[in-house]
Amino acid sequence: xxxxxxxxxxxxxxxxxxxxxxxxxxxxxxxxxxxxxxxxxxxxxxxxxxxxxxxxxxxxxxxxxxxxxxxxxxxxxxxxxxxxxxxxxxxxxxxxxxxxxxxxxxxxxxxxxxxxxxxxxxxxxxxxxxxxxxxxxxxxxxxxxxxxxxxxxxxxxxxxxxxxxxxxxxxxxxxxxxxxxxxxxxxxxxxxxxxxxxxxxxxxxxxxxxxxxxxxxxxxxxxxxxxxxxxxxxxxxxxxxxxxxxxxxxxxxxxxxxxxxxxxxxxxxxxxxxxxxxxxxxxxxxxxxxxxxxxxxxxxxxxxxxxxxxxxxxxxxxxxxxxxx
Amino acid sequence: xxxxxxxxxxxxxxxxxxxxxxxxxxxxxxxxxxxxxxxxxxxxxxxxxxxxxxxxxxxxxxxxxxxxxxxxxxxxxxxxxxxxxxxxxxxxxxxxxxxxxxxxxxxxxxxxxxxxxxxxxxxxxxxxxxxxxxxxxxxxxxxxxxxxxxxxxxxxxxxxxxxxxxxxxxxxxxxxxxxxxxxxxxxxxxxxxxxxxxxxxxxxxxxxxxxxxxxxxxxxxxxxxxxxxxxxxxxxxxxxxxxxxxxxxxxxxxxxxxxxxxxxxxxxxxxxxxxxxxxxxxxxxxxxxxxxxxxxxxxxxxxxxxxxxxxxxxxxxxxxxxxxx
Numbered sequence: 001x002x003x004x005x006x007x008x009x010x011x012x013x014x015x016x017x018x019x020x021x022x023x024x025x026x027x028x029x030x031x032x033x034x035x036x037x038x039x040x041x042x043x044x045x046x047x048x049x050x051x052x053x054x055x056x057x058x059x060x061x062x063x064x065x066x067x068x069x070x071x072x073x074x075x076x077x078x079x080x081x082x083x084x085x086x087x088x089x090x091x092x093x094x095x096x097x098x099x100x101x102x103x104x105x106x107x108x109x110x111x112x113x114x115x116x117x118x119x120x121x122x123x124x125x126x127x128x129x130x131x132x133x134x135x136x137x138x139x140x141x142x143x144x145x146x147x148x149x150x151x152x153x154x155x156x157x158x159x160x161x162x163x164x165x166x167x168x169x170x171x172x173x174x175x176x177x178x179x180x181x182x183x184x185x186x187x188x189x190x191x192x193x194x195x196x197x198x199x200x201x202x203x204x205x206x207x208x209x210x211x212x213x214x215x216x217x218x219x220x221x222x223x224x225x226x227x228x229x230x231x232x233x234x235x236x237x238x239x240x241x242x243x244x245x246x247x248x249x250x251x252x253x254x255x256x257x258x259x260x261x262x263x264x265x266x267x268x269x270x271x272x273x274x275x276x277x278x279x280x281x282x283x284x285x286x287x288x289x290x291x292x293x294x295x296x297x298x299x300x301x302x303x304x305x306x307x308x309x310x311x312x313x314x315x316x317x318x319x320x321x322x323x324x325x
Numbered sequence: 326x327x328x329x330x331x332x333x334x335x336x337x338x339x340x341x342x343x344x345x346x347x348x349x350x351x352x353x354x355x356x357x358x359x360x361x362x363x364x365x366x367x368x369x370x371x372x373x374x375x376x377x378x379x380x381x382x383x384x385x386x387x388x389x390x391x392x393x394x395x396x397x398x399x400x401x402x403x404x405x406x407x408x409x410x411x412x413x414x415x416x417x418x419x420x421x422x423x424x425x426x427x428x429x430x431x432x433x434x435x436x437x438x439x440x441x442x443x444x445x446x447x448x449x450x451x452x453x454x455x456x457x458x459x460x461x462x463x464x465x466x467x468x469x470x471x472x473x474x475x476x477x478x479x480x481x482x483x484x485x486x487x488x489x490x491x492x493x494x495x496x497x498x499x500x501x502x503x504x505x506x507x508x509x510x511x512x513x514x515x516x517x518x519x520x521x522x523x524x525x526x527x528x529x530x531x532x533x534x535x536x537x538x539x540x541x542x543x544x545x546x547x548x549x550x551x552x553x554x555x556x557x558x559x560x561x562x563x564x565x566x567x568x569x570x571x572x573x574x575x576x577x578x579x580x581x582x583x584x585x586x587x588x589x590x591x592x593x594x595x596x597x598x599x600x601x602x603x604x605x606x607x608x609x610x611x612x613x614x615x616x617x618x619x620x621x622x623x624x625x626x627x628x629x630x631x632x633x634x635x636x637x638x639x640x641x642x643x644x645x646x647x648x649x650x
Contacts, residue, residue, distance in 0.1 A: 037481060043418070044379070048375065055472075056368035057426050059461075059464075087368045091366070132380065133380060137386055139386045145468075147382055156361070156366075159366050
């Protein structure tokens with residue numbers, strides 16, 4: 001990535017135009033060995049081995065998924081890439097390529113768009129992936145559409161394979177981003193560790209392929225909320241899932257936020273998304289892969305159907321996010 | 326696609342929620358034989374032969390790329406898919422899979438979203454492609470992010486391969502959509518043929534692979550505008566391109582619109598996009614593939630650099646679209 005920015009620091013998208021910005025951005029994306037044709041043509045072309053291509057897409061909208069006043073553009077870019085890379089992780093796959101669509105008002109500073117692009121490229125580089133194409137357009141609010149492509153070395157791990165008797169295990173932080181969001185929403189900027197967890201999640205990218213190799217029967221990344229996402233696994237697998245509160249060690253900043261906001265910090269763990277932790281189920285007796293901790297168990301779906309319980313009982317707190325409602 | 330809609334006809338996205346809509350939409354997308362895991366998991370998984378994957382992404386924004394009052398949702402879906410499928414076409418590839426991100430206000434009628442999805446699936450089916458994944462989110466304006474994946478049987482045809490002496494040839498209609506847009510923008514609804522060309526473009530999907538097989542040296546789809554897109558070819562190939570006005574036969578409705586609006590209808594042909602015609606260059610003497618007509622020639626880039634001229638002279642009309650400016 002070039003350290004020089006070819007535009008005045010206060011230039012807007014209206015000043016440089018679509019093709020000026022495309023030209024500035026294209027040179028900032030290092031291209032991996034899988035890239036046969038990178039940005040700048042009608043489409044990107046990737047060399048692929050015979051096998052499975054894994055593809056996922058996310059649409060992030062200003063005011064909903066991010067706020068420009070709550071995080072620098074580079075962090076928003078990292079987060080946009082992370083949420084998609086995490087989906088490939090949750091299949092047991094490895095990402096290699098991204099496309100990015102950016103919709104933005106004409107008065108958006110060019111420097112913001114470039115920082116966003118750098119953040120996306122930085123996060124992608126953590127797993128060895130490249131930005132291979134994109135689209136730019138005018139929009140009233142900033143909209144970021146990211147699509148990630150990857151490959152699976154072995155069979156992808158779906159949401160539908162959990163079986164009664166399996167152990168539920170998790171890798172990565174959980175609840176930190178939700179606590180950070182709660183802090184920001186009240187107008188505070190600390191504890192820094194939690195705010196930074198919201199601004200720049202650190203998905204456990206190694207965990208997905210490790211879990212697949214260890215024989216995970218189902219897997220999902222926590223993006224809507226832990227209980228909500230375990231609900232997807234329970235539903236698609238036709239099982240019941242129980243989570244144990246005592247499996248989670250609450251870090252000091254979580255206790256601090258709970259006290260400051262007058263809430264049980266466990267609600268961030270059970271209902272929060274955005275950390276992109278990986279939750280997988282393993283046959284009983286499986287040696288859990290590095291980074292995973294057991295957090296619960298899978299049982300037969302009873303009369304109540306494929307439900308998720310906490311310590312054997314229904315949970316009446318917020319379980320996660322649903323759009324439009 | 327199911328003929329029954331599971332919601333009341335006046336239901337909004339707020340009424341059914343994200344997961345209600347996902348559930349309704351997922352069943353409407355027929356899955357092709359390349360789909361190993363379709364919609365409903367963290368990511369879609371596609372079986373792929375060894376070779377090249379071609380990928381392209383487009384972001385369409387309400388008020389900019391479409392207006393709900395100017396076209397029914399099904400046509401907007403067809404157009405959204407078409408603009409992306411056309412990019413794969415322009416590489417000489419064949420599309421097999423799409424992902425779709427939809428951002429929409431909570432008061433959007435569910436029926437509109439379903440019609441949009443049906444339109445996308447219909448257009449994709451024209452080339453045998455499936456919608457394999459997507460994302461739904463709240464947004465102030467309707468935003469549609471489409472990513473298309475395809476394969477190339479032979480080497481992809483880039484923008485950069487045109488050589489002096491080549492013939493420039495075009496397949497598909499050109500200028501019809503731009504004329505239709507001009508009609509709509511003045512508040513008229515006819516001539517119908519032009520309005521429909523804008524609402525529902527008919528890209529020549531066979532043309533790209535045929536041109537690749539015939540030895541095309543460069544290729545692009547006309548989406549920004551004929552001269553603007555030929556400008557990309559000229560620039561990337563380091564050549565000059567000349568287009569002949571007399572190569573284009575103006576259909577009767579184009580003449581009618583020209584008279585009604587008091588403009589030279591040739592400006593729609595030279596400056597219009599949105600029909601997704603395919604323009605390719607071929608070595609002199611190549612038997613042009615079915616559907617292609619010669620429209621100009623490639624010369625050495627002179628002192629003026631890689632320019633596009635019309636009948637040997639600079640063109641001073643609008644050449645196409647650039648966002649943000």
